[in-house]
Amino acid sequence: MILSGADILINCLLEQGVDTIFGYPGGTVLDIYDALYRSGKIDHVLTAHEQGAAHAADGYARVTGKTGVCFATSGPGATNLVTGIATAFMDSIPLVAITGNVGINFLGRDSFQEIDITGITIPITKHNFIIKDVRELADTVRRAFKIAGSGRKGPVLVDILKDVQVAKCEYTPAVPQKIKPAPVPPEKLEDIAKAVNASKKPIIIAGGGVIAANAAPLLKELYTKLDCPVTYTLMGKGAIPETDPLCLGMIGMHGTIATARALTEADTVIALGTRFSDRVALNRDKFAQNKVVIHIDVDEAEIDKNVKSTLHLMADVGEALKSLLPLVDQKQRKDRRVKIEAFKKENDAKKDTSIRAYKILSEASRLAPEGSPLVTDVGQHQMWAAQHYAVNSPRLFCSSGGLGTMGYGMGAAIGAAFGTGKMPVLVTGDGCFGMNMNEMITAVSRNVPMVILLMHNGVLGMVRQWQKIFYSRRFSQTDLKRSIDYVKFAESVGARGVRLGERDDISETLKYAFERAQKESLPVLVDCEISADENVLPMIKPGQTYDMQIETLEDG
Amino acid sequence: MSEEKKYTIGALVYNKSGVLTRITGLFTRRGYNIESISACTTEDPEVSRMTIILKGDEYILYQLIKQMDKMEDVIKVGCANELDCVYRELLLVKVHAAPEMRSQIIQINEIYKAKTVDLSPETMILEITGDPEKLDAFLKVIEPYGILEMQRTGVTALARGKHTLKDRDGGEYKILDKNAD
Numbered sequence: 001m002i003l004s005g006a007d008i009l010i011n012c013l014l015e016q017g018v019d020t021i022f023g024y025p026g027g028t029v030l031d032i033y034d035a036l037y038r039s040g041k042i043d044h045v046l047t048a049h050e051q052g053a054a055h056a057a058d059g060y061a062r063v064t065g066k067t068g069v070c071f072a073t074s075g076p077g078a079t080n081l082v083t084g085i086a087t088a089f090m091d092s093i094p095l096v097a098i099t100g101n102v103g104i105n106f107l108g109r110d111s112f113q114e115i116d117i118t119g120i121t122i123p124i125t126k127h128n129f130i131i132k133d134v135r136e137l138a139d140t141v142r143r144a145f146k147i148a149g150s151g152r153k154g155p156v157l158v159d160i161l162k163d164v165q166v167a168k169c170e171y172t173p174a175v176p177q178k179i180k181p182a183p184v185p186p187e188k189l190e191d192i193a194k195a196v197n198a199s200k201k202p203i204i205i206a207g208g209g210v211i212a213a214n215a216a217p218l219l220k221e222l223y224t225k226l227d228c229p230v231t232y233t234l235m236g237k238g239a240i241p242e243t244d245p246l247c248l249g250m251i252g253m254h255g256t257i258a259t260a261r262a263l264t265e266a267d268t269v270i271a272l273g274t275r276f277s278d279r280v281a282l283n284r285d286k287f288a289q290n291k292v293v294i295h296i297d298v299d300e301a302e303i304d305k306n307v308k309s310t311l312h313l314m315a316d317v318g319e320a321l322k323s324l325l326p327l328v329d330q331k332q333r334k335d336r337r338v339k340i341e342a343f344k345k346e347n348d349a350k351k352d353t354s355i356r357a358y359k360i361l362s363e364a365s366r367l368a369p370e371g372s373p374l375v376t377d378v379g380q381h382q383m384w385a386a387q388h389y390a391v392n393s394p395r396l397f398c399s400s401g402g403l404g405t406m407g408y409g410m411g412a413a414i415g416a417a418f419g420t421g422k423m424p425v426l427v428t429g430d431g432c433f434g435m436n437m438n439e440m441i442t443a444v445s446r447n448v449p450m451v452i453l454l455m456h457n458g459v460l461g462m463v464r465q466w467q468k469i470f471y472s473r474r475f476s477q478t479d480l481k482r483s484i485d486y487v488k489f490a491e492s493v494g495a496r497g498v499r500l501g502e503r504d505d506i507s508e509t510l511k512y513a514f515e516r517a518q519k520e521s522l523p524v525l526v527d528c529e530i531s532a533d534e535n536v537l538p539m540i541k542p543g544q545t546y547d548m549q550i551e552t553l554e555d556g
Numbered sequence: 557m558s559e560e561k562k563y564t565i566g567a568l569v570y571n572k573s574g575v576l577t578r579i580t581g582l583f584t585r586r587g588y589n590i591e592s593i594s595a596c597t598t599e600d601p602e603v604s605r606m607t608i609i610l611k612g613d614e615y616i617l618y619q620l621i622k623q624m625d626k627m628e629d630v631i632k633v634g635c636a637n638e639l640d641c642v643y644r645e646l647l648l649v650k651v652h653a654a655p656e657m658r659s660q661i662i663q664i665n666e667i668y669k670a671k672t673v674d675l676s677p678e679t680m681i682l683e684i685t686g687d688p689e690k691l692d693a694f695l696k697v698i699e700p701y702g703i704l705e706m707q708r709t710g711v712t713a714l715a716r717g718k719h720t721l722k723d724r725d726g727g728e729y730k731i732l733d734k735n736a737d
Binding site: 118119122123126127147299300301303304305 | 574577578581582585615618619622623625626627628629
């Protein structure tokens with residue numbers, strides 16, 4: 001049938017099974033929004049800002065495993081997506097961003113709201129397209145989804161000129177082919193199995209790739225069969241239930257003591273779907289010195305990029321584990337179990353329970369309804385949440401790991417709510433919340449139930465902590481000096497707010513917040529008063545190794 | 557890190573607008589030290605061939621190839637160092653050539669098999685093709701006469717014999733990955 005470009009786009013999105021789009025209209029996407037209106041088959045969430053739309057599409061993708069979709073107009077609409085696209089790129093989140101652009105007669109003439117968004121997003125997308133011919137539209141959109149959702153997933157941007165949206169051409173519906181991961185080369189597997197079977201003290205590092213490949217059940221089979229402890233990266237949180245006796249907790253700069261101990265004494269590191277970022281391999285040369293490193297990752301460019309591997313396999317983690325599992329021996333490591341248990345006990349004993357945020361987060365994690373996704377912003381609260389808020393299944397954790405985007409949380413929480421149909425818990429700080437608090441308006445407009453735990457300390461906590469450790473307590477520009485009343489702010493946008501002072505009962509306040517959010521189908525902000533001097537510990541300084549973990553700070 | 561040397565990288569890429577930007581952008585972003593790039597369409601108008609001269613160690617070489625290989629517009633990429641290749645570069649150089657100097661310059665041309673392609677009362681344009689070392693040597697001899705301007709095309713390379721980049725299964729990886737397998 002003959003359709004306009006805008007109609008073809010909507011049809012192609014429907015082909016891909018898109019049911020929710022986050023976006024913001026404007027001059028060069030009028031035709032697309034008109035087609036969306038006429039189609040009536042896709043829910044569109046109008047955000048307060050395009051950045052929020054990009055983060056929402058990202059949050060939606062993280063919790064569903066599907067490709068998130070966002071719309072923006074040309075010029076500033078498109079540039080406002082940039083941080084969201086970069087966030088998805090760094091964390092390998094599948095995203096298709098669709099932007100409009102000026103008509104072909106205006107292109108390259110610095111026209112109103114014209115920007116070279118494909119040029120801008122080259123380094124932060126897997127690939128991008130500018131469509132100047134309506135006949136290329138359908139196949140390009142299909143290809144965009146294929147690129148975003150295959151191999152190492154990531155964002156793709158499609159820029160569609162205004163006249164392409166209006167132009168007509170023949171549209172032939174197509175059913176998208178299921179993206180199948182490439183088969184695993186068997187000869188390499190045998191070597192890996194041999195090394196795994198020969199290891200005395202293995203440790204598994206589960207990264208975001210385990211989640212992306214939906215490989216958590218296979219991971220469980222592997223660590224159970226090997227009787228092997230597992231640590232996870234920030235991106236891998238949820239890959240293993242935190243309640244599992246073999247779960248060591250998080251690895252990295254602010255990873256657990258149990259992980260540091262187990263890693264230090266390990267003879268073999270089995271790294272699954274992880275890229276040894278500088279927040280994990282703080283000293284990339286010494287990270288796995290004298291250890292056998294088995295690295296399995298879907299992206300060949302990650303192999304030997306940061307940490308040199310002994311054996312490697314370029315494969316989807318799920319496919320790799322499926323093929324590897326029959327080749328590894330069942331083990332029982334009783335002595336190691338005892339040790340792991342001791343490490344975990346030490347870990348619990350050294351937890352600083354005087355930290356107010358820690359109490360609030362562990363309590364929230366206990367009280368949150370089953371299946372609530374945890375969403376964080378970036379900074380101290382993010383690390384506290386990663387340390388103390390239990391996430392026991394995959395795809396229930398959204399956090400900006402690679403890019404560390406302050407302001408990510410509010411948009412992502414909206415996306416996570418639409419993706420799961422459940423009530424998200426957003427953990428944020430007053431710095432981060434200030435960056436995208438406008439999206440609270442979106443959450444209210446769409447009646448999204450959500451509990452926002454605002455860790456309110458009046459400072460940029462993580463930056464301040466670094467100033468404390470590395471800059472002799474010269475607190476340059478980290479004191480926010482704001483006198484905003486967050487409870488009143490919440491009420492003013494139509495949400496609910498409640499204060500959790502230092503003397504208030506945590507459990508009671510949180511219960512009230514969860515109940516109210518659920519009942520009224522609205523965001524409830526909990527203004528959690530915490531001290532500016534609470535630190536994220538333990539900590540390993542950049543360039544140092546896992547036997548140099550700092551457990552306490554001398555002068556608070 | 558292994559020692560720094562020069563690597564010749566061949567790549568077949570889709571001949572689309574922006575492909576050069578994508579590739580050079582990758583080099584800038586990752587901090588690769590590129591000595592020259594030459595690119596032009598091939599016998600297939602939809603495909604361009606690039607020859608890249610990289611200065612770096614083996615780590616950079618592997619990274620560059622793997623990162624390029626990930627790009628949607630890159631069809632094949634590989635290092636040609638291990639292959640027996642023909643390397644050629646073209647140089648045009650405009651030299652200061654007063655009438656009394658002309659015969660000297662023409663003599664040099666003869667030795668180096670260079671050609672005079674333009675002559676004016678005060679200048680000459682010389683053209684020479686060869687491997688980069690030959691061009692370097694020629695320039696050294698010509699330099700004292702006064703170079704007014706010059707342009708080199710950058711190195712182009714093709715492997716001798718039956719080898720072709722497009723027919724290599726898995727690209728020149730096989731050669732690169734000799735240590736890994």
